[in-house]
Amino acid sequence: MSLITELAQAARNASRQLAILDSDSKNQVLQAMSSALRANQEVILAANLKDLDAAKANGLSEAMLDRLTLTPARINAMADGIDTIVKLADPVGLRRELGTRPNGIKVSKLRVPLGVVCMIYEARPNVTADAGALCFKSGNAVILRGGKEALGSSLAIAAVLQQVLRLFNLPEALITVVPDPDRALMLELLQQRQTIDLVIPRGGEGLINFVTDNSKIPVIQHFKGVCHLYVDRAADVEKALNLLLNGKTQRTGVCNALEGLLVHKEIAPVWLPIAAQALKDKGVKINCDAASAAYFAQPTVLTDEQFGAEYLGLEIAIRQVDSLDGAMNHIARFGSHHTEVICTEDLQAAAQFQQAVDASVVMVNASSRFSDGAELGLGAEIGIATTKLHAYGPMGLESLTTEKYLVNGAGQIRD
Amino acid sequence: MSLITELAQAARNASRQLAILDSDSKNQVLQAMSSALRANQEVILAANLKDLDAAKANGLSEAMLDRLTLTPARINAMADGIDTIVKLADPVGLRRELGTRPNGIKVSKLRVPLGVVCMIYEARPNVTADAGALCFKSGNAVILRGGKEALGSSLAIAAVLQQVLRLFNLPEALITVVPDPDRALMLELLQQRQTIDLVIPRGGEGLINFVTDNSKIPVIQHFKGVCHLYVDRAADVEKALNLLLNGKTQRTGVCNALEGLLVHKEIAPVWLPIAAQALKDKGVKINCDAASAAYFAQPTVLTDEQFGAEYLGLEIAIRQVDSLDGAMNHIARFGSHHTEVICTEDLQAAAQFQQAVDASVVMVNASSRFSDGAELGLGAEIGIATTKLHAYGPMGLESLTTEKYLVNGAGQIRD
Incomplete structure (x- = not known):
C-alpha cells in the first residue's frame, strides 16, 4: 500500500x-x-x-x-x-x-x-x-x-x-x-x-x-467573491455611504469586500456626488458606466462585458440601474454567489431582493464584511461555500x- | 455558443x-x-x-x-x-x-x-x-x-x-x-x-x-447496495426469518435487497437450521464461511476477501460473528453505506448498532426493502445517495x- x-x-x-x-x-x-x-x-x-x-x-x-x-x-x-x-x-x-x-x-x-x-x-x-x-x-x-x-x-x-x-x-x-x-x-x-x-x-x-x-x-x-452593494432609490443616504466605505475599504483583499456598486438612477444625482467624494478621500480607483462618469474625476469607463472583476484592492466598479430588477439582473450575470447587499428603507424591495438574489448570503442594510462564520454566529469557520451542494x-x-x-x-x- | x-x-x-x-x-x-x-x-x-x-x-x-x-x-x-x-x-x-x-x-x-x-x-x-x-x-x-x-x-x-x-x-x-x-x-x-x-x-x-x-x-x-441483516444473539427467531426472506427474496435485483447475512454464533445453532430450510425452499444459492457450512447443503465456502459481493439475485453470503462488534466490523469493511439492519430484542445493542454503523439507512427489526423514498414517507424519490455530501x-x-x-x-x- x-x-x-x-x-x-x-x-x-x-x-x-x-x-x-x-x-x-x-x-x-x-x-x-x-x-x-x-x-x-x-x-x-x-x-x-x-x-x-x-x-x-x-x-x-x-x-x-x-x-x-x-x-x-x-x-x-x-x-x-x-x-x-x-x-x-x-x-x-x-x-x-x-x-x-x-x-x-x-x-x-x-x-x-x-x-x-x-x-x-x-x-x-x-x-x-x-x-x-x-x-x-x-x-x-x-x-x-x-x-x-x-x-x-x-x-x-x-x-x-x-x-x-x-x-x-x-x-x-x-x-x-x-x-x-x-x-x-x-x-x-x-x-x-x-x-x-x-x-x-x-x-x-x-x-x-x-x-x-x-x-x-x-x-x-x-x-471568488464579487460582492455588490445595491443602493436602492429608497436607500438611507448615510447608511448607504457607511455600507459602501466599510465594504470597500475596511479590509481589501478579502472575499467579502465589495467589488461592485449598483445605484438606482433616481437616487444617483443626490447620492453619487457624496459617494464620489468619500471614495476619493479613501483613494479608491473608480471604474464606472458612461452614465456615471460625470460624477468622478478621471474614471475608467467600462463596457458592459468589463463588469464582474474581483479587484481585491482599493478599486470598484460602479453602474446605474433603472430598477430593482435591473440590479438583480446585473448580479445574476456578474455576481459570484458569495454575498450581495441591498441598502433600502423599502421593506418590499428588501424582501424581493432577499428572495430572488442567488447568493450564499443576501443582506439588507448590513455590511458585506459580516459574511463570515464568526460574525454570523457560527463560531469558527472551516470555509465558505459558493456552490450550493451540501x-x-x-x-x-x-x-x-x-x-x-x-x-x-x-x-x-x-x- | x-x-x-x-x-x-x-x-x-x-x-x-x-x-x-x-x-x-x-x-x-x-x-x-x-x-x-x-x-x-x-x-x-x-x-x-x-x-x-x-x-x-x-x-x-x-x-x-x-x-x-x-x-x-x-x-x-x-x-x-x-x-x-x-x-x-x-x-x-x-x-x-x-x-x-x-x-x-x-x-x-x-x-x-x-x-x-x-x-x-x-x-x-x-x-x-x-x-x-x-x-x-x-x-x-x-x-x-x-x-x-x-x-x-x-x-x-x-x-x-x-x-x-x-x-x-x-x-x-x-x-x-x-x-x-x-x-x-x-x-x-x-x-x-x-x-x-x-x-x-x-x-x-x-x-x-x-x-x-x-x-x-x-x-x-x-x-451499489450491499445490504446486511445482522441476527443478534438476542434476536426474535421469527422476526429474523421474516426479515431475511423479505430482504432477500421479495424482490431481487434492487439495491435495497439483502446481499449478506451475519449471525451471532450463540444463536446460530438454533436459528441457522431454520433459515437454511427457508432459503432452500426459496431456491437461494448459499455462500458462507467455513463455520456455517455444515448448516447448508452444498454451499460455496467463501474466503475472507470474497465477502461483499452484490449478487442482485437469489444468492446470499452468510457469516457467523462473535459479537456485535464483529458484525459492525464486517459491515464497515464490506458494506456499501446503503442500508444495514439489526434484528434484536436487546435495546442497547440496537442503539449501539444504529449509532455506530455508517450507512445511509440503519434499521432495527425492519426489512431493508423499506429503504426507499416512498416507504420512508418522502413521497417521490429522485434518487438514493450512498455518499454523504448534501x-x-x-x-x-x-x-x-x-x-x-x-x-x-x-x-x-x-x-
Whole structure:
C-alpha cells in the first residue's frame, strides 16, 4: 500500500472511534489540546523559524512570509480558537423524528460526522490547528495537506495535538499532516474516494480549480467573491455611504469586500456626488458606466462585458440601474454567489431582493464584511461555500456532518 | 455558443423565474401537467412505439424492452406520480431564525432551489415525467439526458409538459430533454459548472462511475447496495426469518435487497437450521464461511476477501460473528453505506448498532426493502445517495434545495 492509501485508510479506521465519542469527552480532549499548544510554544516556534529561514532563502514574498510567521501571540490565538470551539454546541447526535408510517415503522434522522475530511491549503500554519480542532469537534478525522513552506511548522503543531490524542488513548491518525509536499502525492490523495468523504480547498482560485479538476472526492468550492452593494432609490443616504466605505475599504483583499456598486438612477444625482467624494478621500480607483462618469474625476469607463472583476484592492466598479430588477439582473450575470447587499428603507424591495438574489448570503442594510462564520454566529469557520451542494455560505460545525436515516420497527416486512 | 452551452444557459435563466413562484402556482402547473399526460396518451404511445421498433431491430434485451415500453396504464401511473408530488409539502421558502448578533444584525436561513439539475439516466421514459415534476415542485429547472433508446418517448413526454409551461407563461427551458444522444454532448454537459448546479446519475455502477469521473459539476452518487441483516444473539427467531426472506427474496435485483447475512454464533445453532430450510425452499444459492457450512447443503465456502459481493439475485453470503462488534466490523469493511439492519430484542445493542454503523439507512427489526423514498414517507424519490455530501440515503424534494443566509440590519458596519 502506498503512503497515501495507508494514511487515508488509517484516518478512516480512526474516524470510527471518534464518531461515537460523546461531546464531553471531545471537549476534554480539545481543552487539553489548547493547553498543550500554549505549553509547547518553544518547539513550535523553533520549527517555524526553520520554515521561515528556508522561505526567505527561497525569496518568498513579504505577504507570504507574514502569513507563515508564528509568534507567541499567534500561538495563543490558535489556542483561544480551540477554546471557542469547545464552547460551540456539538451537532453530532441530534435526532429529528420524521414520523411513524402507516405500517408502524418509525423514521428519524440522526446527525453524524462525515468521516474523513481532507483540507488542502496554502502556507498558513494556523489552519493546521483550526481545522484540526473543528474536524475533531464534529467527529471527523482530518488529513491536512498545507503549503510546503509551512510543512515543518504544521508537523510541529500536529505533533503537539497527537501527543494529546495519545494521552486520551485515541489514535493519532485522527489528525494527520501529509509529511511529503510532493504534488504527485496530493493528486493521489484526491483519488481516495473509498476512504475520504470531503475535500475542502482553501486558497486562491488557482488552487480551488486545481483541486476541483483533479478530485474524485466531493469538493466544497469557494470561488471568488464579487460582492455588490445595491443602493436602492429608497436607500438611507448615510447608511448607504457607511455600507459602501466599510465594504470597500475596511479590509481589501478579502472575499467579502465589495467589488461592485449598483445605484438606482433616481437616487444617483443626490447620492453619487457624496459617494464620489468619500471614495476619493479613501483613494479608491473608480471604474464606472458612461452614465456615471460625470460624477468622478478621471474614471475608467467600462463596457458592459468589463463588469464582474474581483479587484481585491482599493478599486470598484460602479453602474446605474433603472430598477430593482435591473440590479438583480446585473448580479445574476456578474455576481459570484458569495454575498450581495441591498441598502433600502423599502421593506418590499428588501424582501424581493432577499428572495430572488442567488447568493450564499443576501443582506439588507448590513455590511458585506459580516459574511463570515464568526460574525454570523457560527463560531469558527472551516470555509465558505459558493456552490450550493451540501453547504452554501460560511461553513461551521454542522457543515462537517450529515444525517443518516434511522428506522425502528417490530419486525415489519414489505408487501 | 454550442447547443449544450445554449440549453444549459437557457435552463439557468428560466430557473430564476421558477425560483420565485409560490407553491400554489407550482401545484396548479403540476396538476395541468398530470391532466395533459392523461389527455395526450396517444401521441406519447405513438412515439414510444417507434422507439420500441428501433430497439427491437437493434436486439435490445427483454428486460430493457420492458423498461422502455409505455402503456396507457404506465402513462396513468406517471400522471398519478405527479398528483402525489402536488400533495407533498414544498420545502422552498422555509425560514429558520439563527438569532440576533450582539451588534443587532438578524441572521436566518432561507430554503431555496438549487437552480439547475441535470439527470443522466438509462432508457426509462418514466424518469422524464418523474424527475421533471420533482424538479419543478422544488423550483429547479431540469435538463434530462436519458438513454438514446427512449429518446423519442422522452421528447414526446417533454413536449406535453412544455405545452403546459407555455400555457402558464413559463419558459419551456424549465424542462429540457437533450435532443441528441451523442456521447460527446453528454461529456460537454458535464462541464457546464457555470450553469448547472447538480448532476444526478441513475443507473448501473458503470454509468455512475462514468459520470463521476467526467463531471466538473457536483454529482450525487448512488453506488451499489450491499445490504446486511445482522441476527443478534438476542434476536426474535421469527422476526429474523421474516426479515431475511423479505430482504432477500421479495424482490431481487434492487439495491435495497439483502446481499449478506451475519449471525451471532450463540444463536446460530438454533436459528441457522431454520433459515437454511427457508432459503432452500426459496431456491437461494448459499455462500458462507467455513463455520456455517455444515448448516447448508452444498454451499460455496467463501474466503475472507470474497465477502461483499452484490449478487442482485437469489444468492446470499452468510457469516457467523462473535459479537456485535464483529458484525459492525464486517459491515464497515464490506458494506456499501446503503442500508444495514439489526434484528434484536436487546435495546442497547440496537442503539449501539444504529449509532455506530455508517450507512445511509440503519434499521432495527425492519426489512431493508423499506429503504426507499416512498416507504420512508418522502413521497417521490429522485434518487438514493450512498455518499454523504448534501444528501445521504433516499432523496426527496428537500434534497433538491439548499439554504442561503439572510442578514437583516439597520446599517451596521464591521469594526
